[in-house]
Amino acid sequence: MNRAGGLLSALIALLLGAAPAPLAAQSGMMAHVDLRSPKMSEAELSRDEVVAILAMDLPDRRSGLADKSLNGLDLSALDFSGMDLSRARLNRASLKGAVLRGATLNLAWLIEADLEGADLRDATMMQAQLIKANLANADLSGARVIADFEGARLEGAKLTNASMAPDMRNQSMGLMRTVFRSAVLDRADLSGTDLGWADMQFAKLRDAVLVDVDFSRARLGGVDMTGAKVHGMKVAGANLASAQLLQLDGGDAIEGLDEAINLNRAFRD
Numbered sequence: 001m002n003r004a005g006g007l008l009s010a011l012i013a014l015l016l017g018a019a020p021a022p023l024a025a026q027s028g029m030m031a032h033v034d035l036r037s038p039k040m041s042e043a044e045l046s047r048d049e050v051v052a053i054l055a056m057d058l059p060d061r062r063s064g065l066a067d068k069s070l071n072g073l074d075l076s077a078l079d080f081s082g083m084d085l086s087r088a089r090l091n092r093a094s095l096k097g098a099v100l101r102g103a104t105l106n107l108a109w110l111i112e113a114d115l116e117g118a119d120l121r122d123a124t125m126m127q128a129q130l131i132k133a134n135l136a137n138a139d140l141s142g143a144r145v146i147a148d149f150e151g152a153r154l155e156g157a158k159l160t161n162a163s164m165a166p167d168m169r170n171q172s173m174g175l176m177r178t179v180f181r182s183a184v185l186d187r188a189d190l191s192g193t194d195l196g197w198a199d200m201q202f203a204k205l206r207d208a209v210l211v212d213v214d215f216s217r218a219r220l221g222g223v224d225m226t227g228a229k230v231h232g233m234k235v236a237g238a239n240l241a242s243a244q245l246l247q248l249d250g251g252d253a254i255e256g257l258d259e260a261i262n263l264n265r266a267f268r269d
Contacts, residue, residue, distance in 0.1 A: 035111065050073065066087060076114075084104045087108065102122045104123070108128045112131070117136070124145075131152065136153050136157065138157045147179070150180070155184055159193050165195060165198070179198070191213070193214070203223050210233045235256045240261065
């Protein structure tokens with residue numbers, strides 16, 4: 001297709017409201033998205049209406065909030081256990097202390113949402129957008145996640161035994177990786193979590209628990225792990241350029257250091 005044809009196709013897609021296909025990783029999710037549009041910035045339901053849906057009998061209850069615009073709502077402390085929130089728009093919503101255990105949040109939008117102290121154990125969050133979200137002290141233990149947490153706050157969060165690595169057998173649209181670029185995970189517990197291929201560039205993991213974390217082939221450039229517990233952490237194929245590997249607890253037991261990239265450019269004790 002020539003350039004003029006490509007521009008015409010893009011214009012038709014915009015006029016028809018069609019979502020463009022993602023090109024690679026999470027960048028395609030944000031392409032052509034107007035976060036100021038009513039769909040992405042307003043709510044079509046009130047908190048009381050959400051509460052009414054949560055009170056419905058199963059199975060009607062489970063999918064009652066899928067693909068809904070719930071932007072900016074105060075949904076704090078509500079119980080969404082097992083709910084299907086796929087494609088829901090929850091930008092700048094408050095889910096502080098909410099229970100989302102076992103919930104499905106695939107393709108959900110939670111940009112700048114407040115999930116402080118939320119229970120997300122065993123949740124599924126595939127291609128979810130949590131850019132600049134607040135997940136301080138949230139619990140994502142056992143969650144299945146491929147999401148964008150760029151600039152998010154996860155101080156004291158629990159991500160133990162979470163699965164955050166891509167399925168390399170299903171990457172037809174380009175590598176879909178978990179992103180924690182410039183996120184703050186100080187004092188977070190990531191024990192046993194699979195973060196293979198993750199983009200952790202410039203993330204802060206100071207005093208975090210990284211025991212048995214798999215960072216194989218991850219982007220760790222500029223990451224700050226000062227004071228972290230790292231016994232059994234795996235870094236084979238990971239890029240460690242400018243990584244802060246100082247005062248590590250168990251640093252002598254990091255696996256795959258000899259296979260890491262740019263180890264000579266990392267800051268080490």
